[in-house]
Amino acid sequence: MEIRLSSILLAAALLSGCGWFHRGEKAHNQVVVDEPEGEPTIIEPQVTRREVKTPKIKAKDFEIGAYFGALSIQDFGVNPVYGARLAYHVTEDLFVEGFLATSKAGTTSLEDEFPDITVVSNAGRQFTYYDLDLGYNVLPGEIFLGRGRAFNSQLYVTVGMGDVKFAEKDQFAINFGVGERLLITDWLALHLDVRDHIFETSLTGRTKNVDNIEATLGLTTFF
């Protein structure tokens, strides 16, 4: 046991000795290479430069939300409508917005009067639309609630176009609208919108332009 311990110690001593020897050699070499005669030694500081990152400003120009309300489908009664909207605010005045919504049409007065007549099949009563709109904030302002509360608001007008799928057919539709955006906080807004979707159809006999006026209430958030 004692022999083994001492042999380990000896081996360790030898190894460290070797290391010591080589270190000396290296140091000797360094002196020769690094310090040629006549040139002063430049000491490089061993300090790593701290990177200062300037925080980025987050832009919250997008607005996303959902809405519901009533859609008056001409000749087919007033029906509930549900939709989603996404807007991008380009300047404080201008914004672009996309809508996607669905509703289910009721029956025409003809169908009510004569139950055997079917103008549109049941599947065809699904009324879906998408719109691409350009909006302009015409009347920005504040709305006061009592003495101590003021909410920022904007009355805006929109114009756009899109596709209405009704009676299992896609039609090109244009739309005009007016709406009010009430900012509950700077990132949460309540919308009241009235829009008219106009398209050409010949569902009820002659070909005509139909007005489908929609009144909705929505909630959006800025991100």
Added chain:
Amino acid sequence: MRRLLASVLLLQALCVNFVHAAENLLELVVTRPFLEMHSGPGRGYPVVYVVGRDETVTVLYSRTDWYKVRAPRGQEGWARRSDLAQTVLASGEPAPIPPYPDFASHRWEVGAGYGVYNRQNMVTAYADFGLTESLDIEAVVQQALGTIDNRVVGSIGIRHTFIPEWKWFSPTASIGTAYQHIVDKEPPAPRESNNQMAYVSLGARGFITRRFMWRADWRHYVVFNSLNVYEDLEEWKFGLAVFF
């Protein structure tokens, strides 16, 4: 009890994160005599607070040309972009308010518009990536809604802007490939409902304001069919786009 402790710890961790996030906001020093803070992000909203020279404001986020800022004593309001651009960092460097994208050399464009395709009303949307100042790759998705059929057209092409430094009006030309899908509306049904196409186009573009621009385009498509007849289509469109 252990669960409660765990949830408290979790909450604390979240708080730490939150505080950390709050600390990571940009702070700017006012160098002008004062910085006005408006009640809303618009020119009409009244000034509700004023930050004095050498005071620091924290920038929370931006919306269009307005920046939501917090004054040293916690008041929050909206500062105009041009006003905030005149502040400095604590180190004295100018505030890092990003400049408007340069219209002549912008990279990305996203737009939508109205058009007429094969004498049918059309809704169009596109994205465009600038390879150089005068060469772009554009990808377009459009839906033409007619009385006989509806068509969905997707296309990809390369566009050349002739004089990109002309800000308000510069002519463009492009070539590319397209694909159309025809959805029948009224009989008789089309003999082919999918076609590969090629197009050439002439157009123009121009700057409107800030990040807004317009585009107009006329296109001539050649339809590749297996019906042994020559078929071509015309399209024109006008759109508005946002560039980045």
